[in-house]
Amino acid sequence: MPAPIDQIVAVRGISKSYGSTEALRGIDLDFPRGKLTSLLGPSGCGKTTLLKIIAGLIKADAGTIAIDGKVVSAPGPERAFVFQDFALMPWATALRNVAFGLELRGKAKAEREDIARHYIAEVGLAGFEGKYPHQLSGGMRQRVGLARALSVDADVLLLDEPFSAVDEQNRRKFQEDLIRLRSNQNKTFIFVTHSIEEAVYISDRIVLLSPRPGRVSQIIEPEIDRSGDPDLIHRDKHYLDTVQEIWQGLKQYAE
């Protein structure tokens, strides 16, 4: 028997309906610690709903979410969220936006701004601390969103299609940076995306969801070496095969 894998997030029997539309039915999933797991599927498969249920932002109709064995039903300090639309306060500088999670927790100003400065540098935005969101590009705004999630030092980062509002060139760069960031942050990532390439490029595990009602249809673990040049991944045979394999599986749901 292989050694049990350390699971940080346990999803058990989660169901959710919106009126007569069944968004999720009986989802059972485990998320291993320190890995990046993507939730991938066509629109309507409930991937964002599942992520928001894990975040405690939406109540499930049935089932439980446990973090490190403890059942949770509301947002908690062990999880941090990165929003699709960035959700930055337009009246606050990048620095204050990044420090906002710590501000809400009542950390002293000097201390939280030191932490925020560290993570702003970490996501490659050093020098932009004093800028307001409207002075930053889409990609930079999402870097602020990511730095905000990192600065509260949560074990689990929940990312809801973080790159969908970022243009293509910046998205590529950001994906590369995310791979680099992951290697020096010992965190668990749960990543929602509708892009097959993106999922294969960055994920240790990919959970494929099928739509109406959302259910787990397949779990794929692409074995791609990400230690070298990130550009090489796009030409890696295993990468291309996995993209193709997932596409074959999802094709039936495309209109």
Place this chain on the structure above:
Amino acid sequence: MATGIRTESEAVGLAALSARGEVGGWRDQPVLLRLVSIALFAGIWEIAGRIPVSFAFPTFSATFSAFVGLIADGSLPLAYVSTLQPLVLGIVLSAFLGVGLGTLCGLWRTGEWLLIPVFIVLQAAPVAAFIPMVTFVYGIGMTAKTLAVMILALPVIVLNTYKAVRNVNGSLIVMCRSFLGTRWQVVTRIILPDASPVIFAGLRLGVAAGFVGVVLAELLITPTGIGDLITFHRSRADYAEMYATIASIIALSTLTLIALQWVEVRVFRPETRGA
């Protein structure tokens, strides 16, 4: 209510003035531009007064020297002491009460249900008609004047705040909750700052309406303060003095609105300060 419309459009005009600012060249000299604008206005007034448009229309220079005279003999400062007390009290009360009630209605369904219809009716009603009624109940003192200011200022402040709070960016509220913000923190750190531009638009309209209220009260009820000074000089056909008094209250109202805008940009929306 023609006076009310004038002041409101003035407030809107001020907002447009600050929205501009990315155009280069001579437009980058707002102070100079404003001085030129004032000089032009004074010049046209002077010419119109000299034609003359009407025997009851004094020139700019006559009005200005009347203004100096009114300050020198102490009658204008004395009138302002009497006018400013109910005005400031009424506006401060309306601002706090209005923003408080508006926020409450925006957040709490029952409050919305109970209060918002009342304020919609109050805003739609020709409220100047209430002023004699206020006198009937509260006499002709400070209370009546303060109430007149509040009757005019409060509805627009409440309704703007309510609308602003209802239209707050929902995604920011979810963000605040996800980072463990309490209900109180959601209100103070997200809802009020996000709503502040519309709340301030309401405050500007409310302050302008408050000036209307106090002058109306002094013309209609209590022969004191600025209203009395206007009536007094009109009855003596001292048109220059009358115009000086009217111009002084218009100037004060405008300066107050500009100051309010300055506070808004400084304190609440620093990101809108210049490009």
